[in-house]
Amino acid sequence: MAEPTRKSDQAFRTIGELANELGVPQHILRYWETRFPQLKPLQRAGNxxxxxTADVALAHRIHRLLNADGYTIRGVQQLLAGGAADDAPTPSPATPTASAAAAGPAFPAQELRALRETLRAALDG
Incomplete structure (x- = not known):
């Protein structure tokens, strides 16, 4: 059985291909387009x-910030609006930049649980 042909990294992606690549439903990508003006795919006939390539990289970055790094939509909006370069290291939510700090804390759940246990131990002891 022949293996499916892999697209070049420079090739355009459809919404279905990008959604599969990220592991999110297509409606999430359409929602991100409404929240992040930097994400502007080409739209052809029938929308x-x-x-x-730049849109794919941005979608991967948004996905990582929201799902792995624990940022909120607003926090990611402020990071992107602040002109953070795509190749610049993403600040940790534990040490947010001034623009990300305005969005409020965005800690991953694991860090919050550890902090809660530390506080509980301090209050009990």
Whole structure:
């Protein structure tokens, strides 16, 4: 059985391909387009979306910030609006930049649980 042909990293992606790549439903990508003006895929006839290489990289970055780094939508909006370069290291939510601090804390659940246990032990002891 022949293996499916893999697209070049420079090739445009459809919304379905990008959604599969990120592991999110297509409606999430459409929602992100409304929240992040930097994410602007080409739209052809019938509103068919084609994501360029830069759009794919931005979608991966947004996904990582929201799902792995624990940022809120507002926090990611402020990071992107602050002109943070795509290749710049992403600040840790535990040490937010001034623009991210305005969005409020965005700690991953594991860190919050550890902090809660530390506080509980301090109050009990």
């Amino acid at each position: 068919r979306r084609y994501y360029r």
